[in-house]
Amino acid sequence: MHEFSIVDSLIKLIDRQPFDSHEIKSVVVSAGPMRGIDENCLQWAWKETIHDTMLEKATLIFKPLPWVLHCKQCDKKFETEDFGAPCQCGNPNPTLSGGDELTLESLEIFEDQYDNSILNKTD
Numbered sequence: 001m002h003e004f005s006i007v008d009s010l011i012k013l014i015d016r017q018p019f020d021s022h023e024i025k026s027v028v029v030s031a032g033p034m035r036g037i038d039e040n041c042l043q044w045a046w047k048e049t050i051h052d053t054m055l056e057k058a059t060l061i062f063k064p065l066p067w068v069l070h071c072k073q074c075d076k077k078f079e080t081e082d083f084g085a086p087c088q089c090g091n092p093n094p095t096l097s098g099g100d101e102l103t104l105e106s107l108e109i110f111e112d113q114y115d116n117s118i119l120n121k122t123d
């Protein structure tokens, strides 16, 4: 189940942050649709992985991202739930732009909140 390797990547990112893992209350993560993440599997992998670690109290909050398509005809980028959506200009075949993002959006520690201005993106 590839959700375990995603959790491993997340934990490596969290380990690079300037606070102790046991202080972390929640972790907000976003991922593009190409990652193919099943949220139930991800939550299960998360709980299995953090069990008996410093991160044991941390909650994972998962935000799935929409598809981002790019139209070569009018050079527009747009978000959509539908991978096969046409562009508004009439082009039926906009190309996929990204979709494999995996980003640590924010961390909440038991005292404060940190946003992604101090966190690193994966890739």
Ligand SMILES: [Zn+2]
Pocket (backbone or CB within 6 Å): 071, 072, 073, 074, 075, 076, 087, 088, 089, 090, 091
């Ligand atoms: Zn277009």
